[in-house]
Amino acid sequence: MVSRFFKRGHLNRSQQQKILKEFGESVLREAPREWVSITYDRESVIDHSSSLMVVEIENGDIIRSSAPSHTGTLLADLRAGMYKDGKGTWFSMKYVITRPGRFKVRYNYDDDPNIAFPTAWGFTNDLKYFPRDEEHIPDWLREKLREEAGGRATE
Numbered sequence: 001m002v003s004r005f006f007k008r009g010h011l012n013r014s015q016q017q018k019i020l021k022e023f024g025e026s027v028l029r030e031a032p033r034e035w036v037s038i039t040y041d042r043e044s045v046i047d048h049s050s051s052l053m054v055v056e057i058e059n060g061d062i063i064r065s066s067a068p069s070h071t072g073t074l075l076a077d078l079r080a081g082m083y084k085d086g087k088g089t090w091f092s093m094k095y096v097i098t099r100p101g102r103f104k105v106r107y108n109y110d111d112d113p114n115i116a117f118p119t120a121w122g123f124t125n126d127l128k129y130f131p132r133d134e135e136h137i138p139d140w141l142r143e144k145l146r147e148e149a150g151g152r153a154t155e
Helices: 013-030 071-081 122-129 139-149
Strands: 035-045 048-057 062-065 092-098 102-108
Touching: 013 035, 013 071, 013 092, 013 102, 035 071, 035 122, 048 071, 122 139
Parallel strands: none
Antiparallel strands: 035 048, 035 092, 048 062, 092 102
16 A cells, blocks of 8 residues: 555665565564474555465474564565666565575566456556556556456456
């Protein structure tokens, strides 16, 4: 959701790392003591996001959950803050933590995030807040924009 404090493109690499570290620390505070790895996947457009956290524990069991509730705001700020003029921002991210607490992050700027819930005007609104030049609009996004404009959006 966009707040009255909405900013975009305002984070430098150091500020991005600070948010990512804060996110990871929040996740680890709530993780079971016997965790081995934690994988967090997030798909986002301006008004919608979905996520899943998968925790692997020492005995091989898998626990599916969500990240701490306050971290959604952190990641929304990260997404907006990583916006690049004309190029947009990421649609999805994968954040993986491995023992003893190392993390790596992969961002998806160009592939369909496959958001699994109704978006109505989600991609249209996203492009309004995070404009992309023509050469940075992937074919799948063009199709989603046509579907939304024609009232045919089903996801």
